[in-house]
Amino acid sequence: MTECPKHAEGVEVNQVADGYVVYQPARDRVHYLNQTATIVLELCNGKNDTAKIASLLQSAYELPAMPLEEVMGCLSQLRAEGLIT
Secondary structure, three states, X not given: OOOOOEEOOOOXXXXXXXXXXXXXXXXXXXXXXXXXXXXXHHHOXXXXXXXXXHHHHHXXXXXXXXXXXXXXXXXXXXXXXXXEO
């Protein structure tokens, strides 16, 4: 897992009480991200690969195992929605 995802160009990210609201002006779409998806999006800075993101989530939530499959699913969905590249 050497790919290091990063935020897509042109999206507007706004923090709300329970996560983020992300607006894509080019597609005129609004996305509501929960707290976990918000953390994953924040970690998509072009420097963290999938395994690193999963490891950081494991630490943040004090999980017994690294949530690699869940992170891969979240990244896939963020990519499909055009929020990361």
